[in-house]
Amino acid sequence: xxxxxxxxxxxxxxxxxxxxxxxxxxxxxxxxxxxxxxxxxxxxxxxxxxxxxxxxxxxxxxxxxxxxxxxxxxxxxxxxxxxxxxxxxxxxxxxxxxxxxxxxxxxxxxxxxxxxxxxxxxxxxxxxxxxxxxxxxxxxxxxxxxxxxxxxxxxxxxxxxxxxxxxxxxxxxxxxxxxxxxxxxxxxxxxxxxxxxxxxxxxxxxxxxxxxxxxxxxxxxxxxxxxxxxxxxxxxxxxxxxxxxxxxxxxxxxxxxxxxxx
Amino acid sequence: xxxxxxxxxxxxxxxxxxxxxxxxxxxxxxxxxxxxxxxxxxxxxxxxxxxxxxxxxxxxxxxxxxxxxxxxxxxxxxxxxxxxxxxxxxxxxxxxxxxxxxxxxxxxxxxxxxxxxxxxxxxxxxxxxxxxxxxxxxxxxxxxxxxxxxxxxxxxxxxxxxxxxxxxxxxxxxxxxxxxxxxxxxxxxxxxxxxxxxxxxxxxxxxxxxxxxxxxxxxxxxxxxxxxxxxxxxxxxxxxxxxxxxxxxxxxxxxxxxxxxx
DNA sequence: CGAGGTCTTGAAGACGATCAACAAACGTGG
DNA sequence: CCACGTTTGTTGATCGTCTTCAAGACCTCG
Numbered sequence: 001x002x003x004x005x006x007x008x009x010x011x012x013x014x015x016x017x018x019x020x021x022x023x024x025x026x027x028x029x030x031x032x033x034x035x036x037x038x039x040x041x042x043x044x045x046x047x048x049x050x051x052x053x054x055x056x057x058x059x060x061x062x063x064x065x066x067x068x069x070x071x072x073x074x075x076x077x078x079x080x081x082x083x084x085x086x087x088x089x090x091x092x093x094x095x096x097x098x099x100x101x102x103x104x105x106x107x108x109x110x111x112x113x114x115x116x117x118x119x120x121x122x123x124x125x126x127x128x129x130x131x132x133x134x135x136x137x138x139x140x141x142x143x144x145x146x147x148x149x150x151x152x153x154x155x156x157x158x159x160x161x162x163x164x165x166x167x168x169x170x171x172x173x174x175x176x177x178x179x180x181x182x183x184x185x186x187x188x189x190x191x192x193x194x195x196x197x198x199x200x201x202x203x204x205x206x207x208x209x210x211x212x213x214x215x216x217x218x219x220x221x222x223x224x225x226x227x228x229x230x231x232x233x234x235x236x237x238x239x240x241x242x243x244x245x246x247x248x249x250x251x252x253x254x255x256x257x258x259x260x261x262x
Numbered sequence: 263x264x265x266x267x268x269x270x271x272x273x274x275x276x277x278x279x280x281x282x283x284x285x286x287x288x289x290x291x292x293x294x295x296x297x298x299x300x301x302x303x304x305x306x307x308x309x310x311x312x313x314x315x316x317x318x319x320x321x322x323x324x325x326x327x328x329x330x331x332x333x334x335x336x337x338x339x340x341x342x343x344x345x346x347x348x349x350x351x352x353x354x355x356x357x358x359x360x361x362x363x364x365x366x367x368x369x370x371x372x373x374x375x376x377x378x379x380x381x382x383x384x385x386x387x388x389x390x391x392x393x394x395x396x397x398x399x400x401x402x403x404x405x406x407x408x409x410x411x412x413x414x415x416x417x418x419x420x421x422x423x424x425x426x427x428x429x430x431x432x433x434x435x436x437x438x439x440x441x442x443x444x445x446x447x448x449x450x451x452x453x454x455x456x457x458x459x460x461x462x463x464x465x466x467x468x469x470x471x472x473x474x475x476x477x478x479x480x481x482x483x484x485x486x487x488x489x490x491x492x493x494x495x496x497x498x499x500x501x502x503x504x505x506x507x508x509x510x511x512x513x514x515x516x517x518x519x520x521x522x523x524x
Numbered sequence: 525c526g527a528g529g530t531c532t533t534g535a536a537g538a539c540g541a542t543c544a545a546c547a548a549a550c551g552t553g554g
Numbered sequence: 555c556c557a558c559g560t561t562t563g564t565t566g567a568t569c570g571t572c573t574t575c576a577a578g579a580c581c582t583c584g
Binding site: 201202220 | 563564
Binding site for chain 4: 525526527528529530531532533534535536537538539540541542543544545546547548549550551552553554
């Protein structure tokens with residue numbers, strides 16, 4: 001079942017390489033600096049707000065619905081997802097998170113989580129105590145606006161998913177999702193020549209798009225047979241950007257990738 | 263067509279009653295005070311940030327995709343919607359806005375609008391120059407957090423719409439939408455005894471839910487025949503809350519209506 | 525009173541869901 | 555390193571929800 005999750009003991013604990021930690025923090029900075037200039041003070045303030053690192057195995061929960069967090073979680077490596085489960089066990093994923101994304105920055109102000117967050121792959125994260133983040137909002141108005149901005153971009157992505165889910169046929173919907181993921185991964189340097197690690201299962205895609213697994217499988221094959229993508233061994237390559245983005249009606253404006261004073 | 267809009271001269275210009283203006287500002291305060299305490303200074307600061315009022319007729323655009331706003335718009339009375347149009351003219355509405363909602367607070371930081379905003383009814387609004395809002399972010403950290411919070415709640419609503427659209431059958435989807443609207447209207451005092459003004463057309467509902475008009479019509483009739491709602495003369499009454507919310511799996515937690523320090 | 529917008533109904537068809545079964549890939553322990 | 559079990563991917567057949575097309579009734583407002 002889509003929501004059955006193995007919680008297994010960490011027989012082979014993941015090493016928190018300091019390299020992973022640095023790369024993850026760099027991803028956050030890259031994300032913010034794609035939209036505005038960060039001063040050295042702000043970079044330092046942000047870096048100091050982070051506390052310890054943690055690791056999760058694929059399938060583990062970073063946060064559960066109803067939790068009251070005392071820190072926000074920055075994803076350093078791996079991918080995670082926000083989700084809500086229905087009474088009959090069906091799941092809807094409402095967001096996909098990649099390196100450099102705060103998975104629950106909003107818990108700073110919302111307090112009680114209205115959804116869960118699950119690791120889709122093995123993940124490393126860094127915790128940012130709410131106390132430290134709140135101090136940023138008191139001392140660094142511009143940095144605060146950039147953190148606010150990052151949640152506004154999450155919101156813009158939600159809206160785009162609504163458009164894709166509500167009005168695009170399933171092939172175009174998947175095409176749009178892949179355009180978006182490729183674009184976001186490129187911002188944090190995880191795309192080489194239109195090719196990137198894409199460790200999601202078709203079940204994950206189904207839960208993101210509100211479709212059945214069987215149908216997702218057919219849609220993936222359609223994009224393959226049209227020569228738009230190649231996807232094997234957890235690596236995805238976009239073979240024909242112009243046709244893929246035309247099919248998806250993809251326009252990256254909603255990701256607000258312009259560097260300007262905010 | 264769903265997107266055809268009459269832009270007609272304002273033959274009978276709407277009066278901007280000061281009462282409408284006061285009621286609208288009160289709605290914003292009510293919305294914020296439902297979530298935290300506002301100091302007198304903060305209330306004054308917020309009130310002073312507002313400048314002039316404007317009015318729009320149903321069907322007019324408050325904002326168009328691509329606009330670069332110099333002010334954010336607070337809806338005082340009426341209802342408006344965020345929307346995106348596809349190349350073939352089909353429309354997806356991604357948010358419904360009521361009295362007390364900032365329709366484009368995010369333009370303060372996003373700058374370029376990635377969607378349009380259309381008046382669904384005659385509307386009165388008040389403009390908040392970005393300059394003044396930016397000043398708030400420099401001087402009132404707590405008030406800034408509350409404004410941030412209001413955009414985070416918008417985001418939570420987006421997520422819920424994704425869940426409803428992706429995984430609920432259409433009757434449950436509509437039921438959920440009505441539960442949400444009723445709950446939000448109640449916060450700003452626009453519900454009397456489970457009955458409220460609901461001036462939307464079935465076309466509007468179709469564009470919100472990603473369905474065809476014909477199907478929306480049948481779904482509305484289904485809810486009526488189940489004895490869950492009554493809807494006539496632009497007024498909607500919820501006849502059976504328990505069954506409606508059970509059908510919708512509606513849980514208002516995502517609206518974060520608890521009053522606590524943020 | 526007329527005209528456009530809105531609501532309603534019926535019939536046919538498409539897209540995606542469900543059910544069922546099997547193949548391939550992966551990870552784990554022996 | 556292989557054997558095994560679990561997860562993931564794939565395919566076919568049938569079913570159901572929602573769409574599209576078409577037409578007519580209602581209603582609201584200038």
